[in-house]
Amino acid sequence: MKRRNLIAGAAAALVFGQLAGCARVDRTETGSITAPDRSAAGQAQPAASPSARALRSAASNRGLYFGAAIQSAALGDSRFRSNVVRDCSIITPEWAMKWDSLAPGRAYNFSEMDQLASFAARNGLAMRGHTLLWHKSLPRWAAAALASSRDWTLIEDHFSKVIGRYGNQVREWDVVNEPIEPEHGGNGLRQNQFYKAFGESYIQRAFETARARAPRARLVINEYGLEYNSSYEGQRRLTLLRLLERLRSRGVPVDTVGLQAHLDLRKGKVYADGIYGLMRDIGNMGLKVAITELDVAEANTGLSIERRDSLVADETRRYLDIVLQFNNVLGVSTWGLNDSHSWLRTQRSAANRGLPYDRDWRAKPMHGAILTAFA
Ligand code: G3I
Numbered sequence: 001m002k003r004r005n006l007i008a009g010a011a012a013a014l015v016f017g018q019l020a021g022c023a024r025v026d027r028t029e030t031g032s033i034t035a036p037d038r039s040a041a042g043q044a045q046p047a048a049s050p051s052a053r054a055l056r057s058a059a060s061n062r063g064l065y066f067g068a069a070i071q072s073a074a075l076g077d078s079r080f081r082s083n084v085v086r087d088c089s090i091i092t093p094e095w096a097m098k099w100d101s102l103a104p105g106r107a108y109n110f111s112e113m114d115q116l117a118s119f120a121a122r123n124g125l126a127m128r129g130h131t132l133l134w135h136k137s138l139p140r141w142a143a144a145a146l147a148s149s150r151d152w153t154l155i156e157d158h159f160s161k162v163i164g165r166y167g168n169q170v171r172e173w174d175v176v177n178e179p180i181e182p183e184h185g186g187n188g189l190r191q192n193q194f195y196k197a198f199g200e201s202y203i204q205r206a207f208e209t210a211r212a213r214a215p216r217a218r219l220v221i222n223e224y225g226l227e228y229n230s231s232y233e234g235q236r237r238l239t240l241l242r243l244l245e246r247l248r249s250r251g252v253p254v255d256t257v258g259l260q261a262h263l264d265l266r267k268g269k270v271y272a273d274g275i276y277g278l279m280r281d282i283g284n285m286g287l288k289v290a291i292t293e294l295d296v297a298e299a300n301t302g303l304s305i306e307r308r309d310s311l312v313a314d315e316t317r318r319y320l321d322i323v324l325q326f327n328n329v330l331g332v333s334t335w336g337l338n339d340s341h342s343w344l345r346t347q348r349s350a351a352n353r354g355l356p357y358d359r360d361w362r363a364k365p366m367h368g369a370i371l372t373a374f375a
Helices: 003-016 055-061 072-076 078-087 111-122 140-149 153-166 193-198 201-213 231-249 272-284 305-323 365-374
Strands: 065-070 090-093 126-129 170-177 218-223 256-259 262-264 288-297 329-334
Touching (some): 055 065, 055 365, 065 078, 065 126, 072 111, 126 153, 153 170, 153 201, 170 256, 201 218, 201 231, 218 288, 231 272, 262 305, 272 288, 272 305, 288 305
Parallel strands (some): 065 090, 126 170, 218 256, 256 288, 288 329
């Protein structure tokens, strides 16, 4: 192991005892979602790329689920719907369930999210609840109210509305999204609006508030920036582990860690030792793992398509080969299925090819890499 990793590993060991093999969990516990009965759904049409094997069935054979983030705006496209239904057993609302989408002003408007939820229900798809608390999706009116009143009932009311309406379809709630930011100093937690109003206790209160309303769902802390060999991402890994240890020691009902897995070829290859150590230490705490937002940001879109797709596929395979060694992984969701829907097209390059299918629904090498990783 590299010296840096030894430090991280040793520090992690100091935080929570001996490093051992991760908790072996029977595959049946990994929450694989059985393939829904599509004959009854009456919604499935032949997918646009019948040659490519369905991702959800490959995942299911491994005792995992496969899912993707879905933009409700795309539901009008029958090819989109048929490929989602073919490949996914669970979907994540990419935007529609966020607080600032549901209630940009104080009044809630559930119509867009209801549309997505009924698509899921008609097609036997479960949902991921994304996301209850995130500093980037807190509506201005709620941020102002929190800052002035520090009144937790505002958050309780939001949770009651969202979990009350969609809870029977949601298997996993991203209760707290992206609470880590080592650059904010202190205990490495992000000094977001919730932290400023309630201190670190907002995380515990959020999980307890969610558990009271969602007694059977998995409750997830969801984080990014944990995959590469840099001091910053090493600090993020350690900060996350220390936070999880504190939450577990207090009996906080967090049972799953969401690893967003936004891979980035500009950062080099994924850091196998760092990811392995993180997975091992999460497993040692008896926690499950969900890969929640997998995609790949390209470094150089000037290369040939073949070369670009190969680099994306290789990075995907490298990452999944590490995390899927562990039996506490519930499943994998990509942050979209088709390149034309990727957030990376606005965040990195309009040409980015970091998802399983191209804009014409042709399965790319990344699709094959995921199938191979599931094999
Ligand atoms: O749909 C509305 C449109 O009606 C309105 O006119 C327009 C006005 O700005 O906004 C549109 O909504 C946009 C939405 O995406 C749907 O396209 C929002 O502005 C835009 O902020 C939103 O961006 C999303 C972002 O999270 C913020 O919520 C991205 O699609 C989504 O990919 C991104 O996803 C995040 C995860 O939730 C957390 N992890 C990181 C990931 C990438 O940033």
